[in-house]
Amino acid sequence: MSGRWVLHVDLDEFLAAVEVLRHPELAGRPVVVGGRGDPTERAVVATASYAAREHGIRSGMPLRTAAKRCPDVVFLPADNPAYEAVSAQVMDVLRGLDGVVVEVMGWDEAFLGVQTDDVAAFARHVQEAVHAATGLRSTVGIGDNLLRAKIATGFGKPRGVFVLTAQNWMEVMGHRPTRALWGIGVRTERTLAERGLRTVADLAAADPAALAADLGPAMGPHFVQLGRGIGREHVDPTPWVPRSHGRETTFQTDLGDWDAVRGEVAALARRVAGEIAAGGTGAGGISGAGRPARRVGVTVRFVPFTTRTRSATLPGPTTDPDALAAAALEVLERFPSRRAVRLLGVRAEF
């Protein structure tokens, strides 16, 4: 076979693997990275090593629960700058491959566009290049578009290679629940099931116009396309331009004093202003240095877990900390409740 291919490269147990690289004695042990590494705190699992997953530990699970599932798990604090640095190294390796176009999707994954006669051999070559340069293992999904390549990765985990194209799409995916599709979560799965659409094959055979009426003019037909495995075919290497930047904090103890709430919102706003003025977060920074905010949004999670957002367009674009803090405080005043708060967030939109 020859022609253009899409590869989805996904690093295995990325955060845990980075920690094992610098703590080799942890190899093979149940390792959980998340929060400040303290399982008594309000925090969740960012990444669990495969050994930890054998005990039923999963991403998004409270650290406290992980500790109950496996008492001898090693908890480590998330060290985002370290992961960003390793990620940048991996992306450089990918960009250095001959004849590839790279679209970065996150710290631990990227799409590659390539023309080759032996795509399976090329995938192995990618895995070896990443491992040689960084010591990290990866899985490669191969497809005739980004959707199929991304889904293929799931069948290749860990360390494997899997091919998913129009040829084997229905054979591999047709009988699976719609949730197996990238872009369909629990809610949409349920909504579709209420309409009798339970499997990927059901969805593929559905009438796009009927779903448009039920699920929205864009999303309805889009879901049918997902069921058919149809998606974007060209990998786009254009650097990402962020649409927004924000910070949020969950308090270890609920905040009942609204003077304190105002103080926290102002502090978050100043921090966000500083970061967007500097051009982003972390070692490498993000593109769009110094771009001013046009809108500001405030998130309040009330006790126990009800989350509300308010936002406002700023009088003029700004990166000024005082202006952003003042605007965020005005938005905060528009929340009708003064109940105790568990989380606060401030987000700047460009």
Add this chain to the structure above:
DNA sequence: TCTGGGGTCCTAGGACCC
């Protein structure tokens, strides 16, 4: 399972304007 933090995109209703 008492539930993080960083994002993106879509939808719908109302305001507002011509």
Add this chain to the structure above:
DNA sequence: TCTGGGGTCCTAGGACCC
């Protein structure tokens, strides 16, 4: 004056992903 239609912006919320 009892009432159209289109376009765009603003805002809140939902859903999803890593």
